[in-house]
Amino acid sequence: MTFSGALTILMYALTPFLWPIAAGVVALVVVHLLARLRGYRMMAYRCPGASLAAMAAGVSALWWIPAFTHSRLAYVSSVFDWVAMIAAIIGMSLVVWLALHPFSYLLRGRRSRFL
Amino acid sequence: MPQHPLDPVRLDRRRLLQWSACATGLLFSAGLQARAQSSNARIVIVGGGAAGMAMANRLSRRLDGARITLIEPREVHHYQPGWTLVASGVWRPEKTMRSNARFVPGGVDWVRQPAAGIDAPGRQVELSDGTRLDYDYLVVATGLQLNYHLIDGMSPELVGTHGIGSVYASIEGAARTRDTIDAWIAQGQGKGIFTAAPTPVKCAGAPLKMTFTTLSRLEASGRRNDFQVDFLAPGDALFSQPWVDDFVKQRFDEQGVTRRHHYRLSAIDPRAREAEFTFVGPDSEFTSHHELREAEFSREDGRTVVTDYDFIHVVPPMSAPDFIKTSDLVARDGPFRGEWLDVDIHTLQHNRYPDVFGIGDVIGAPINKTAASVKAQAPVVEANLMAQMQGQTLPARHNGYTSCPMITGIGKAMLVEFGYDDNFAFLPSFPFIDPKDESWVAWVMKDRMLQPAYYAVLEGQA
Numbered sequence: 376m377t378f379s380g381a382l383t384i385l386m387y388a389l390t391p392f393l394w395p396i397a398a399g400v401v402a403l404v405v406v407h408l409l410a411r412l413r414g415y416r417m418m419a420y421r422c423p424g425a426s427l428a429a430m431a432a433g434v435s436a437l438w439w440i441p442a443f444t445h446s447r448l449a450y451v452s453s454v455f456d457w458v459a460m461i462a463a464i465i466g467m468s469l470v471v472w473l474a475l476h477p478f479s480y481l482l483r484g485r486r487s488r489f490l
Numbered sequence: 491m492p493q494h495p496l497d498p499v500r501l502d503r504r505r506l507l508q509w510s511a512c513a514t515g516l517l518f519s520a521g522l523q524a525r526a527q528s529s530n531a532r533i534v535i536v537g538g539g540a541a542g543m544a545m546a547n548r549l550s551r552r553l554d555g556a557r558i559t560l561i562e563p564r565e566v567h568h569y570q571p572g573w574t575l576v577a578s579g580v581w582r583p584e585k586t587m588r589s590n591a592r593f594v595p596g597g598v599d600w601v602r603q604p605a606a607g608i609d610a611p612g613r614q615v616e617l618s619d620g621t622r623l624d625y626d627y628l629v630v631a632t633g634l635q636l637n638y639h640l641i642d643g644m645s646p647e648l649v650g651t652h653g654i655g656s657v658y659a660s661i662e663g664a665a666r667t668r669d670t671i672d673a674w675i676a677q678g679q680g681k682g683i684f685t686a687a688p689t690p691v692k693c694a695g696a697p698l699k700m701t702f703t704t705l706s707r708l709e710a711s712g713r714r715n716d717f718q719v720d721f722l723a724p725g726d727a728l729f730s731q732p733w734v735d736d737f738v739k740q741r742f743d744e745q746g747v748t749r750r751h752h753y754r755l756s757a758i759d760p761r762a763r764e765a766e767f768t769f770v771g772p773d774s775e776f777t778s779h780h781e782l783r784e785a786e787f788s789r790e791d792g793r794t795v796v797t798d799y800d801f802i803h804v805v806p807p808m809s810a811p812d813f814i815k816t817s818d819l820v821a822r823d824g825p826f827r828g829e830w831l832d833v834d835i836h837t838l839q840h841n842r843y844p845d846v847f848g849i850g851d852v853i854g855a856p857i858n859k860t861a862a863s864v865k866a867q868a869p870v871v872e873a874n875l876m877a878q879m880q881g882q883t884l885p886a887r888h889n890g891y892t893s894c895p896m897i898t899g900i901g902k903a904m905l906v907e908f909g910y911d912d913n914f915a916f917l918p919s920f921p922f923i924d925p926k927d928e929s930w931v932a933w934v935m936k937d938r939m940l941q942p943a944y945y946a947v948l949e950g951q952a
Contacts, residue, residue: 388938446930453928455929456931
């Protein structure tokens, strides 16, 4: 398959989800920008709640990712099924953490020395 | 200052230019591989389904100056591999439809009416309004014809009524099949009959998938034991790939499906909800359909069984369209005689008319009536047609690759890929997906990824 062929397939696969994906990316960027303007530093700020919530979201993916694909967890059976599922769970946890971590910082009302 | 091997990569200007050049090279690699060839040939493509549309896109890119005509009356393109999911209640019908205009490439003359005949010696295609188109090269991509009329009392209009379903009929037929299965399950009990056809069929796994997805729904209803499910097939085999055939038979036995072999559906009485099956003998097989048709469709000497049903899934006999069968392009001998296009199954060139190529469901081949086959066949027809135009030896050979995401229940599938050789040996595309495993990933590919890949094939990109 050519590179342009792979891009074509990707385009058709993502088209139905383009708006949700774009909205999610924009929300993520906005939260990070706002938090950084108020002094947020990812590695310096500790929030166990965000980490726990991210882990919970990842675990919940065990239910809703199969449901989203019209399937169920019982059919996740082969080794590659589990590799794909675990990768999806890790990805989901990471995205949720990236959103919640700066968001919790904003909720706690810490203000940057620049503002 | 020399850079240590373990130092992080620094993106200086020279490296940025190198990477940019690489990325540009990747982006345009397809174009470099397939340089356009000048030609003033008249090429007619009959049929704008998966095969015809893929060829229109490929040839329009490869040929500079050629006059390419695509004969396709339909404005809507149907993603037919999705019809089993519609009939199983997983997809909405709208998901399978796109405008054909989206895929027809610029510079191709799209004739929006059906072909009515082909004069191969005179190199002409006749349209339904009587117009004749001359060609230098012809690509036959008509798809196939559903012969419901070979089952007495049956017509596609009956699908969705009197407990009759048929996923093949049309997208509306697939949706009505879903509704009919819903109604049967809502009864809370009853007998369902699933059938197979005594001819080669498109998506040969579809009758099996419909059985498996219906079994899933019956089990989900919590009243599986109140339903009787029978599968009647005209041959010994339920599927051409031997390992999968054994698997399906075993799984049917485990799931309480009663199998009856060597019976074909010969008549149906919708009002009485009765179906007549004719015993076709142990020698019959899918590929001996021609003899079967002549000997058994006459119904003069056949042993018949009449059975009642609450739901029946009808799989009609199939053949090339009538105007192909009455043309000189139809096979004259061999297992496909009188029914299918006569091509070399490896080069896809017509066996008697070297300027004619066939692709897709219409060709006489032991397997290969799937969209996945078109994906494998399109580059072969493209390369061989180009070579034929230049008077060169045909360079490309089709290995019979076909693929069937065999749905074994709603939510799981096996990614079955195989070809002509070694008794239909597996040809897996992904080393990490075992074709013998039922898996969620294979289902996700069917549910989410194969439709985008299909559209890339239409655009000639895959």
